[in-house]
Amino acid sequence: MKKLALSAAFLLAALAPASAAERVVIASFSSVLTEIAEKVGGDQVVVFGLVRPGVDPHEYEPTPADLKKVSAARLILTNGRNLENYLNKVQQASGEKAELLRVGDELPGLTSDPHWWNSVSNVEGATRIVRDALSRLDPAGAADFAKNAQTYLAGLEELQRWARREVAELPRDRRILVTAHEAFQYFAREFGFRNLAIEGVNSESEPSNRHVAELIDRMKKENVKAIFVESTLNPKVTEEITRETGAKIGGILYADGLGKGEAGTYAGMIRHNVSTIVEALK
Amino acid sequence: MRGSPLLRAGLVLLALFALLLPLRSLTSSRAPGEVMSEAPTSKVTRVRLVLTATSAPFHFAISHLGKVIWEGACNENSCTKELALPFPPEGIDLLVAASWPAEKEAALRVEVTPNDTPAIAQTLWGTARVDDVLTFVPTR
Numbered sequence A: 001m002k003k004l005a006l007s008a009a010f011l012l013a014a015l016a017p018a019s020a021a022e023r024v025v026i027a028s029f030s031s032v033l034t035e036i037a038e039k040v041g042g043d044q045v046v047v048f049g050l051v052r053p054g055v056d057p058h059e060y061e062p063t064p065a066d067l068k069k070v071s072a073a074r075l076i077l078t079n080g081r082n083l084e085n086y087l088n089k090v091q092q093a094s095g096e097k098a099e100l101l102r103v104g105d106e107l108p109g110l111t112s113d114p115h116w117w118n119s120v121s122n123v124e125g126a127t128r129i130v131r132d133a134l135s136r137l138d139p140a141g142a143a144d145f146a147k148n149a150q151t152y153l154a155g156l157e158e159l160q161r162w163a164r165r166e167v168a169e170l171p172r173d174r175r176i177l178v179t180a181h182e183a184f185q186y187f188a189r190e191f192g193f194r195n196l197a198i199e200g201v202n203s204e205s206e207p208s209n210r211h212v213a214e215l216i217d218r219m220k221k222e223n224v225k226a227i228f229v230e231s232t233l234n235p236k237v238t239e240e241i242t243r244e245t246g247a248k249i250g251g252i253l254y255a256d257g258l259g260k261g262e263a264g265t266y267a268g269m270i271r272h273n274v275s276t277i278v279e280a281l282k
Numbered sequence B: 001m002r003g004s005p006l007l008r009a010g011l012v013l014l015a016l017f018a019l020l021l022p023l024r025s026l027t028s029s030r031a032p033g034e035v036m037s038e039a040p041t042s043k044v045t046r047v048r049l050v051l052t053a054t055s056a057p058f059h060f061a062i063s064h065l066g067k068v069i070w071e072g073a074c075n076e077n078s079c080t081k082e083l084a085l086p087f088p089p090e091g092i093d094l095l096v097a098a099s100w101p102a103e104k105e106a107a108l109r110v111e112v113t114p115n116d117t118p119a120i121a122q123t124l125w126g127t128a129r130v131d132d133v134l135t136f137v138p139t140r
Helices: A002-015 A031-044 A064-071 A087-094 A120-137 A139-167 A185-191 A209-222 A235-245 A266-281 B005-027
Strands: A024-028 A045-049 A075-078 A099-102 A176-181 A194-199 A226-229 A248-252 B044-053 B058-064 B067-074 B078-086 B092-099 B105-114 B120-127 B129-136
Touching: A024 A031, A024 A064, A031 A045, A031 A075, A031 A120, A031 A139, A031 A266, A045 A064, A064 A087, A075 A087, A075 A120, A087 A099, A099 A120, A120 A139, A120 A185, A139 A185, A139 A266, A139 B092, A139 B129, A176 A209, A185 A194, A194 A209, A194 A235, A209 A235, A226 A235, A226 A266, A235 A248, A248 A266, B044 B058, B044 B067, B058 B105, B067 B078, B092 B105, B105 B129
Parallel strands: A024 A045, A024 A075, A075 A099, A176 A194, A176 A226, A226 A248
Antiparallel strands: B044 B078, B044 B105, B058 B067, B058 B092, B092 B129, B105 B120, B120 B129
């Protein structure tokens, strides 16, 4: 049903009358960037969200149907920071006619961690980048894009304020965030946590026995109360860590973009993650 | 010591039980999977707080770890209080709220001086009110 709806949207965008055809078609390879593009672009854009909420971007590969949508796009949004290893296919499908924006590569102060969206400040920066790109492609719509971006940024500022207040209830010396994979470096930096991860930056890599042993040792020394998991993590590893350290499972975090239900929006995702972390470490 | 054998047996049992409790605490270790105790709390330090506003009077409330630690009205531009607070090397977060009667822009400077360390100051700006979290990390 979803495929049918997407195909219908694609056909509508391609065969629309002149006024609608002037809308900027965007192909997005990030659930967070899809939300930003929809909010900033409003009804002057058509957004194809190709990596949908709940899909692991580390494992996603574009389908022929996805590449067909890319061929209609004037703007292609990607996470950047080497997260997408299929950009050659995307560029081929586009025929180089679309602007390819690696948003994470444009953000200042980032490390090799591609999960920039786990910092609200980075998402504020991404919103400005998308606004500027849309204004370049459609100068006539620039005023609307600026207004829409301002509204979305105000919401992000409110979200950030809420998150700071929640996290302030945790003593700063107890802010140790043990996560399934190394996806929360920017979150940790923003809220004064130290981030220890079971797996590396890529959720596909298996942790070595030595790494798990070192992590257990450090967790015991630091008296860590909880670890946070993702559905992709091997449960045997989690069981071993909780058994050896006495730490509890603090809950499931959304690390790789929007999820489903309450985490289906960016604000919902951040609220879920912050509440889960604070509740478990209090 | 010529009491009934039953009474003597009872006394021996009581003595053994009394010995058992300290022995258990000496020999037992934490079983795997047992929930660990709370993280050791950081040392409580004397902390001097100074609020300085661009205009007076103003009402304020300062909270730490979800609890109000100082609130009231300040009739002058500056008010001071000494408190005992845990102050780890990672610093502390204070939730600072203040309001002024006039609808105009105002600023509130919050200065924190933990015992024997240099003062750390942060400033909030707002129209008629400010309400945000400020982080104070020791500089040395």
